Amino acid sequence: ELKVEQNPLFLSMQEGKNYTIYCNYSTTSDRLYWYRQDPGKSLESLFVLLSNGAVKQEGRLMASLDTKARLSTLHITAAVHDLSATYFCAVDLIGGATNKLIFGTGTLLAVQP
């Protein structure tokens, strides 16, 4: 059974600081997704990582994927308050013909002024 674990579950950080959210998964997969969710809202796609070594960056967020270690990271650079949200990683079961995603429990990020 595929399990996806994120840590930390809660992260409080000051504006301007850097931090990393980790996503570990338990079985082989080469497709990993990062989503953002604001309170009471839907999910917004941030990154799709499709191969070992993939790195993608958008603004202050950078995501990477190491399929051999079964690990993805979401790095936050010089955090700002607008980044406060819950961040989910999701892993697709390898070999599937469709996106059957297994989600992590999420990391609640609170950026303090």
Next chain:
Amino acid sequence: DGGITQSPKYLFRKEGQNVTLSCEQNLNHDAMYWYRQDPGQGLRLIYYSQIVNDFQKGDIAEGYSVSREKKESFPLTVTSAQKNPTAFYLCASTEVANEKLFFGSGTQLSVL
């Protein structure tokens, strides 16, 4: 504008009642999905459909039913057999595998 529309935004269910959540997309996507989210948790897959008139159970299908009579519509019925239905329900769609899922705005279902 293209997107996924879920309705209603809030829904209340009485004990023993079946309720249906609507999901409509105008993105011309083949695949559609229903996820359930409980407070402080990730999303769990209920049902998914890759093509019209076909659908598969996800990880927590018990107490739910779906239909896919039209490409753009994938309604979810929460039956009386679902004893703990209170949750946030999200519908999603995608054109092809390996691409990101587009999510609707969600329906919050509560039990009276």
